[in-house]
Amino acid sequence: MKVLAIALIFVLVAGLVSTVVAQDDEGAVAHVRVRRGFGCPLNQGACHRHCRSIGRRGGYCAGIIKQTCTCYHR
Numbered sequence: 761m762k763v764l765a766i767a768l769i770f771v772l773v774a775g776l777v778s779t780v781v782a783q784d785d786e787g788a789v790a791h792v793r794v795r796r797g798f799g800c801p802l803n804q805g806a807c808h809r810h811c812r813s814i815g816r817r818g819g820y821c822a823g824i825i826k827q828t829c830t831c832y833h834r
Contacts, residue, residue, distance in 0.1 A: 801826035 799806025800821035811819030811831035822830040 797827060798829040800829050 798810040798819075804821050804826075807819045807821055807829035810829060811817070814831070816831040816833060819829055819831040822828050
């Protein structure tokens, strides 16, 4: 019974240490949130506006189920 209690305490301490180390790593790198799809497939106008904002002539939703915003050149 004592061996089981010691093993349980060891596992709990190891979990606590790994949690603290993982929390320290999270704050080290800033994450950038990326907006994907730019309105596709439901709002093709948002895709068009995105393409205009990056200097293209316009854009449309392309692909089999229209999930990719494709910009066309000048």
